[in-house]
Amino acid sequence: MTTGTPHDLTIAEVRLTPILVSDPPLLNTQGVHQPYTPRLIVEVVTADGITGVGETYGDTQYLELARPFAERLPGRRVTDLGGLFALADEVAVDRSRAGGRLDVGGLRGVQTADKLRLSVVSGFEVACLDATGKALGLPVHALLGGKVRDAVEYSAYLFYRWADHPEGVASEKDDWGAALDPAGVVAQARAFKERYGFRSFKLKGGVFPPEEEIAAVHALAEAFPGHPLRLDPNGAWSVETSLKVAGELGDVLEYLEDPALGTPAMARIAEESGVPLATNMCVTTFAEIQEAFTRGAVQVLLSDHHYWGGLRNTRELAAVCRAFGVGVSMHSNTHLGISLAAMTHVASTVPGLHHACDTHYPWQSEDVITERLVFRDGTVAVPDGPGLGVTLDRDRLGALHERWLADDGGLRDRDDAAAMRVADPGWTTPTVPRW
C-alpha cells in the first residue's frame, strides 16, 4: 500500500477582504436594505499553498475583531477548529481592555459580544474546513461526519419591496419589481417558483399593519395550496396582536416566526395559540436554550451557522434540538455563495431536517465565486468535490472590495433605518411592539 505525501496543514497566511455587495430595496420592520451591504471574505492559506475560503458579516465591528484574530492564526493548523474559540475569547478580551466596542444592534437577534465573536469565528472555521477538505480531497460534509441527503431544500424568502432604491441613490437594478400588497406578494412568489422551483414560502412581515400581512398570507395560501407558508415580523407585534394573527392564520401556516420578542412572550403565544413558533431572535446562543425550550417557547429553532459559531456548532445545536423534540431549520441574512455552500454542507449532515432552510441568495445578483450555486426544484445539490466545492473569482472579489474602499457614505455598516430615511426623512427605528 502506498500513501501520499501528507500535506502541511499549518496556516501560513490569512487574507481578509471586506466587500460591498449590491442588495435590493427589501423592506423589514426596521426600514429597508441599503443599496450595498458589507460582507467579509476570509482566505486561509496553508504552508502547502492550499487556500480555504469563508464568508461572514462584514460590518466594522466584525472587521475589528476579525483583524487581530487573523493575525494570530499563522502557525496554527487548519484542523485545530476547537482552538478557534479560545483564540476569539483572547482577542475579545484584549479589545475590550483597549476600549473596543463589542455590541451592535439590528435584526440579527439581540447582538451580544459573544455572538459577534462567534460570527467572526464562523468565517474562519468554514475557511479552515474548506482548506482541510481540499488538502484531503474530501467534501466539507464528509469532514462533518457525512451527508444524509444529496440535496438541501430552501424556501423562497418573500419580501415587501420597492422596485428600486430611492432616486438619486447609487444602486444596481433588478427585474423583480415592487411588491407592496397581497397581489404583489403572490406575483413575487410565483416568480420565485418559476425561476427556482421553491415549494415553501416565507414572507418577511412587520412592515405593514398585521391585517395587510394576514391578507397577503391568505392570498399565498389560496394561490399555492399545500405549500408550507411562514410569516416573520421580527418581533414587531405584542402578545395580543400575535395571538390575533395566530388565530387567523393558524390553519395555513407551517409556523409563525418571532411574532414577539423574548422567551416569556413567545411561551405565552405558543401555549395560547397552539401554532408552532420558530425563531432566529429569541434563542441565538446556547445559554438561551434551556429556558426557552423548557417553557415551550420555540417549536422550530432556526440556526444560522454565522452566529452560532460555525458548522460544527450548528450540528451540536441540532443535537440539542433533537433531544428536546424541537425542530431545526436555518435562518439567513444577505449572503453570497460561499455561505450558501457552507449552509448546504452542514444542512446535508443534519438528521431530521423537516423544514426548508431560508436563504437570501436569489436576491443577490453579485457573487465572488466563479460559478453561482443553482436551485433546482427549490433545492441545492450538495457539492461532493473537495472542500466547499466553490472557487473564488479574484476579479469579482477585487471589484467588490474596490467598492468597499471607495465608500464614504456609511454603507460599511448595515443600517436599514438610515436607508429608509433617504425616502422618509422622519423615519426612526420603530419601538417594539410596533403593533
Ligand SMILES: O=C([O-])C(=O)C[C@H](O)[C@@H](O)C(=O)[O-]
Ligand atoms: O429571519 C430573519 O429574521 C431574517 O432574515 C433577518 C434579516 O435581517 C431580514 O429581516 C432582512 O434581510 O431584512
Ligand SMILES: [Mg+2]
Ligand atoms: Mg426570522
